[in-house]
Amino acid sequence: MFSAEVLKRFDLNGPRYTSYPTADRFTPSFRAEAYGAALSGMASRPASLYVHVPFCRSLCYYCACNKIVSKSATVADEYLAVLAAEMALVSGAASKSKPRHPVVQLAFGGGTPNFLSVTQLSRVMRDLGEHFDLLPGREQGIELDPRFLDDAYVSALPGMGFNRVSYGVQDFDERVQTLIHRFQSFDQTAQAVKAARDVGINSISFDLVYGLPIQSRETFAATLERVLSLEPDRLALFNYAHIPERFKAQRRIPTETLPSIEQRTDLFLYATERLVDAGYLTIGLDHFAKPGDPLADAYQDGTLRRNFQGYSTHQSTDLIGLGVSAISNLNGVFAQNSPQIDVYRERITQGQFATVRGVTLSRDDEIRSAVIEAIMCNGGVDWAVIGERFNIDPAEYFDAAREPLERFAEVGIVTLNERRLQVTAQGKLLLRAVAMVFDAYKNLKREQVITFSRIA
Ligand code: SF4
Structure with missing residues (x-):
C-alpha cells in the first residue's frame, strides 16, 4: 500500500470522469x-x-x-x-x-x-x-x-x-x-x-x-x-x-x-x-x-x-437525458437541462428544450476523452489504438503529460513504455489522478457544479 504521504501528494478526489469534459x-x-x-x-x-x-x-x-x-x-x-x-x-x-x-x-x-x-x-x-x-x-x-x-x-x-x-x-x-x-x-x-x-x-x-x-x-x-x-x-x-x-x-x-x-x-x-x-x-x-x-x-x-x-x-x-438536470451526450455535444424545476417546466411547456448548459466537443476533447475513458475503464492506454484512431503521434501530442506520468511511475502508480501506459494494481486507487494528467481543463476555474450522480 502507498504511504499516506504518497496518497496526500496526489489528488484522490479528482473527478470521477463519467464524462469528459x-x-x-x-x-x-x-x-x-x-x-x-x-x-x-x-x-x-x-x-x-x-x-x-x-x-x-x-x-x-x-x-x-x-x-x-x-x-x-x-x-x-x-x-x-x-x-x-x-x-x-x-x-x-x-x-x-x-x-x-x-x-x-x-x-x-x-x-x-x-x-x-x-x-x-x-x-x-x-x-x-x-x-x-x-x-x-x-x-x-x-x-x-x-x-x-x-x-x-x-x-x-x-x-x-x-x-x-x-x-x-x-x-x-x-x-x-x-x-x-x-x-x-x-x-x-x-x-x-x-x-x-x-x-x-x-x-x-x-x-x-x-x-x-x-x-x-x-x-x-x-x-x-x-x-x-x-x-x-x-x-x-x-x-x-x-x-x-x-x-x-x-x-x-x-x-x-x-x-x-x-x-x-x-x-x-x-x-x-x-x-x-x-x-x-x-x-x-x-x-x-x-x-x-x-x-x-x-x-x-x-x-x-x-x-x-x-x-x-x-x-x-x-x-x-430526459427530465430536470438530465444530461444528453450525442452527436458531438453534451447538453444539460436546467436543474431548477421551475425553469425546466417553463421552457418545456413553451415548446423549447430546457438546455441551460453544455459543450460542443472539439477534436482535442474527443482525443482526450478517449484516453481518459481508456484509463477509467481499462486501467491503461494502448497508444497505437489512439494514434490510429485519431491519426496523431501520441508521444508528441501528449508531450506535456510525460513529466507528471514519470512522477507517478517513480512511486509505482503506473508503468510506462512506448506502447502502453498501465496503471498498476496499487495505483488503481489513484486512477482519477492519472486521468487528470490528460484533462486540459483541470487548471481552469470551475463553473458551478450541477451534480447528477449519487456521489460527487
Ligand atoms: S441519497 Fe437520499 S436524498 Fe439523495 S437522492 Fe438518494 S434518496 Fe434522495
Whole structure:
C-alpha cells in the first residue's frame, strides 16, 4: 500500500470522469438550438435513454444529487406531464423524417425513481413507448430505495420491461445511519432483494459508500458481511466527498466525525480485498461484479464504457437525458437541462428544450476523452489504438503529460513504455489522478457544479 504521504501528494478526489469534459466544464453559452441541431443530425443507431426522477421522501445528509424532498404525490403527476411534453419535443427532433428513434438501453435514476407509484411509472413507460422505439431485449434498469418499497411494487417491474435494479445501501451501521439521516434496516434491503429475485430480476446492484461519519474498518466489515450474504450481482463502492460549501445537506454532518484520508484508504483497500476474496472481480475505479456478469465480461474483453451512470456494457455512444438536470451526450455535444424545476417546466411547456448548459466537443476533447475513458475503464492506454484512431503521434501530442506520468511511475502508480501506459494494481486507487494528467481543463476555474450522480 502507498504511504499516506504518497496518497496526500496526489489528488484522490479528482473527478470521477463519467464524462469528459466533466459536467462542471459545461458552459451557459451552449444554446438549446445547438442541442436541437444535434438531435436532428443524430445517427440512426439505437440510443440509450436516461430519465431523471428528482423527488425523494426524505433527505440523506450526504447527498450530492439533484433532488427535491417532498411528501406530495401530486408533484410527480405535474412533473410527468412535463416529462411527456419533453419526450415529444426530443423525439420530434431526433426522428425528423425517420421512424421513432430506437432505444437499446433505458435507465431511471434520481432522486428516487420509486417515489413514483406503479401507476405513474407505467404512465412514463407508456409515454416513452409512444415517442421512442423501445427495442425488445433492451437493458432496462431502475434505482430503488428499499425504504419505500413493497413486494407489489417490485412484482410490477418486469411487466414494464425492467430487468435490472439498483439498491442504495450505503452502510448498515445504525450509528452511521443516524449521522447521515438515512435509516434503512438490513431486513428492508434483504426483502427488496428477495422480491426482485422472486419475480425473475436477476441483475441486482448495490451502492455502498465509504468515508461516511464514524465508519471504521470494524463497522464497515460488518456491513460488508451482511451485503455479501445477499449476493448482489454488482457493487459500487463510492468514496464520500464532503463538500459542504457546495451541498447544503452535508453541512449537517460534523466534519470531525469523518474518517481521515488514511482511514478512508484503509476502508477502500479492506473492502476491495474482501470482495475479491468473496469472488467478485474489480471493475475500473470502484465497481465490482460477479464473474460472468456482463459488466465483468466487458471489463475482461476491453469493451467497458463510462457514462453518467458509472460503467456500462453498451457500445452505444448516444445518450438522451430526459427530465430536470438530465444530461444528453450525442452527436458531438453534451447538453444539460436546467436543474431548477421551475425553469425546466417553463421552457418545456413553451415548446423549447430546457438546455441551460453544455459543450460542443472539439477534436482535442474527443482525443482526450478517449484516453481518459481508456484509463477509467481499462486501467491503461494502448497508444497505437489512439494514434490510429485519431491519426496523431501520441508521444508528441501528449508531450506535456510525460513529466507528471514519470512522477507517478517513480512511486509505482503506473508503468510506462512506448506502447502502453498501465496503471498498476496499487495505483488503481489513484486512477482519477492519472486521468487528470490528460484533462486540459483541470487548471481552469470551475463553473458551478450541477451534480447528477449519487456521489460527487
Ligand atoms: S441519497 Fe438518494 S434518496 Fe437520499 S436524498 Fe439523495 S437522492 Fe434522495
